[in-house]
Amino acid sequence: MTGSIIIRYVNPWKFRRDQNAQRLTAIRGRDGDNCRRCKRPMQFDLPTGHDMLPRVEMIVPVSAGGSEELDNLCLTHVRCNAKHGCDTAEVKERARIKNESDLFAKSKQKRRRRA
Structure with missing residues (x-):
């Protein structure tokens, strides 16, 4: 050896x-x-x-x-x-969906404030 x-x-x-x-x-x-x-x-x-x-x-x-x-x-x-490491299609799709849901929630809150 x-x-x-x-x-x-x-x-x-x-x-x-x-x-x-x-x-x-x-x-x-x-x-x-x-x-x-x-x-x-x-x-x-x-x-x-x-x-x-x-x-x-x-x-x-x-x-x-x-x-x-x-x-x-x-x-x-x-x-x-x-x-x-974060460039996979699955991670990008999850981020896109999360961003869209956040925008939708913010617009809902604005509508409630106006009413």
Whole structure:
């Protein structure tokens, strides 16, 4: 057994951190330091939890037949990636219905005030 296989079982968190760092370095080398969505430069020295931190995103999600290969990964800001999650048709339809019902309720209240 080599050292990397042993560390995988002894300290899996360190192994995963190292693996993610290698993947991030490979993607940075391929794509550069700009966000794929907003095209702004990334900052890699920000504190944890900052919304401008880089995040690895899948171009084609696993649910749609994508894989976790490097060809299917790209870098985005945390906030750019979060915006993308709300772009599904179901979420947009729910928001549209909610907005319409709110407008209808407001117009009803105005009519009651006038009467």
